[in-house]
Amino acid sequence: MMYQGSFSVATPGRGSLLIGDQVYACVRDSGLATGIVLVFAHHTSASLILCENADPQVRADLERFMARLVPDGDPLFRHTDEGVDDMPAHVRSILTSNSLSLPLVDGRCDLGTWQGIYLWEHRQMPHQRRVSVTIYGES
Amino acid sequence: MMYQGSFSVATPGRGSLLIGDQVYACVRDSGLATGIVLVFAHHTSASLILCENADPQVRADLERFMARLVPDGDPLFRHTDEGVDDMPAHVRSILTSNSLSLPLVDGRCDLGTWQGIYLWEHRQMPHQRRVSVTIYGES
Amino acid sequence: MMYQGSFSVATPGRGSLLIGDQVYACVRDSGLATGIVLVFAHHTSASLILCENADPQVRADLERFMARLVPDGDPLFRHTDEGVDDMPAHVRSILTSNSLSLPLVDGRCDLGTWQGIYLWEHRQMPHQRRVSVTIYGES
Numbered sequence: 001m002m003y004q005g006s007f008s009v010a011t012p013g014r015g016s017l018l019i020g021d022q023v024y025a026c027v028r029d030s031g032l033a034t035g036i037v038l039v040f041a042h043h044t045s046a047s048l049i050l051c052e053n054a055d056p057q058v059r060a061d062l063e064r065f066m067a068r069l070v071p072d073g074d075p076l077f078r079h080t081d082e083g084v085d086d087m088p089a090h091v092r093s094i095l096t097s098n099s100l101s102l103p104l105v106d107g108r109c110d111l112g113t114w115q116g117i118y119l120w121e122h123r124q125m126p127h128q129r130r131v132s133v134t135i136y137g138e139s
Numbered sequence: 140m141m142y143q144g145s146f147s148v149a150t151p152g153r154g155s156l157l158i159g160d161q162v163y164a165c166v167r168d169s170g171l172a173t174g175i176v177l178v179f180a181h182h183t184s185a186s187l188i189l190c191e192n193a194d195p196q197v198r199a200d201l202e203r204f205m206a207r208l209v210p211d212g213d214p215l216f217r218h219t220d221e222g223v224d225d226m227p228a229h230v231r232s233i234l235t236s237n238s239l240s241l242p243l244v245d246g247r248c249d250l251g252t253w254q255g256i257y258l259w260e261h262r263q264m265p266h267q268r269r270v271s272v273t274i275y276g277e278s
Numbered sequence: 279m280m281y282q283g284s285f286s287v288a289t290p291g292r293g294s295l296l297i298g299d300q301v302y303a304c305v306r307d308s309g310l311a312t313g314i315v316l317v318f319a320h321h322t323s324a325s326l327i328l329c330e331n332a333d334p335q336v337r338a339d340l341e342r343f344m345a346r347l348v349p350d351g352d353p354l355f356r357h358t359d360e361g362v363d364d365m366p367a368h369v370r371s372i373l374t375s376n377s378l379s380l381p382l383v384d385g386r387c388d389l390g391t392w393q394g395i396y397l398w399e400h401r402q403m404p405h406q407r408r409v410s411v412t413i414y415g416e417s
Binding site: 034035036049050051052055057058060061062064065068069095096097100101102103104105110111112113114115136137138 | 280282314316318319320321322347348354355356357359365368369371372373375376377379408410412414
């Protein structure tokens with residue numbers, strides 16, 4: 001049996017946002033117990049990550065790492081129509097991922113103790129981001 | 140219901156190639172309307188990305204970024220039997236991905252407006268690359 | 279039809295370990311022939327990669343590359359409670375992936391000739407890592 005749902009996330013600008021509650025609400029809506037959960041971000045400047053969910057410093061460090069690896073305004077980039085953070089946002093998205101595939105066990109996403117589901121906004125300005133959840137499984 | 144298909148891509152050397160048409164042809168062949176589409180590249184020197192599909196400069200910038208991050212001929216690398224681009228190709232593949240999992244909605248891949256499906260050839264020489272499409276879904 | 283199984287991997291510290299045999303054992307246990315195999319690592323300091331499986335130098339080079347890109351003890355990082363390799367392990371995991379989605383064809387993972395399935399331990403100390411295998415398919 002299959003379920004599809006989606007939700008929108010209002011990002012306040014660059015940074016990672018916990019979206020576990022929205023994903024888990026879709027899982028509950030599905031009524032499915034066992035299967036595969038595909039979480040998908042329909043954008044090229046935002047991505048999805050599984051990140052340590054206990055110490056907020058982890059995501060701050062991650063942000064600093066990416067800012068150094070793919071700096072805004074890097075003269076290497078020519079795709080700059082939308083600003084200095086436009087091309088870095090595309091690169092950051094590609095170095096991470098647009099989707100997460102998660103095992104569904106006993107009606108919940110079977111994540112590790114410290115794995116949280118985050119949407120990572122890579123643009124400096126606020127955006128509305130669409131995330132969909134497709135579940136294939138059994139009840 | 141399940142569908143499996145595949146196609147071959149002749150790459151002219153390093154660079155990214157739009158393969159959306161081939162993937163969408165598999166989706167149409169499947170006759171399936173709702174589900175999950177797994178696109179998989181059966182190689183360790185080529186990968187799959189969802190990339191901005193409007194401005195070709197984006198992929199040129201991406202190429203320049205990767206050339207700087209994982210330079211051909213880097214003395215760090217000892218796996219050089221097949222040339223200076225051999226090990227960089229493996230690293231590039233691992234920093235991106237061999238697979239894309241996409242939601243299938245109403246008989247089409249439900250991608251964002253600017254998301255195009257690309258095969259990224261990481262070797263300098265032309266290659267034949269095999270890509271398979273597995274779809275799990277309902278008609 | 280669906281199958282779920284899991285196994286534990288004792289890592290001797292940082293480095294990549296071939297886990298193909300354990301994944302293939304799950305595939306055989308499932309009795310399924312055609313579908314999608316989701317391999318998932320339930321951790322934020324270990325990841326899964328498809329890597330060239332012929333020359334061990336490839337994984338040594340990969341290790342050297344990551345050690346340079348995300349160095350232990352980098353003063354950029356403030357999340358250091360568990361040691362100099364704690365935050366680098368999170369970054370390495372996010373730059374690679376926690377999951378692999380593989381096509382199942384004729385009862386086996388349809389990988390390319392040189393694609394091996396590896397668990398990449400990113401911490402310096404030995405750990406027990408849990409890996410699960412979820413298969414959706416037909417017999």
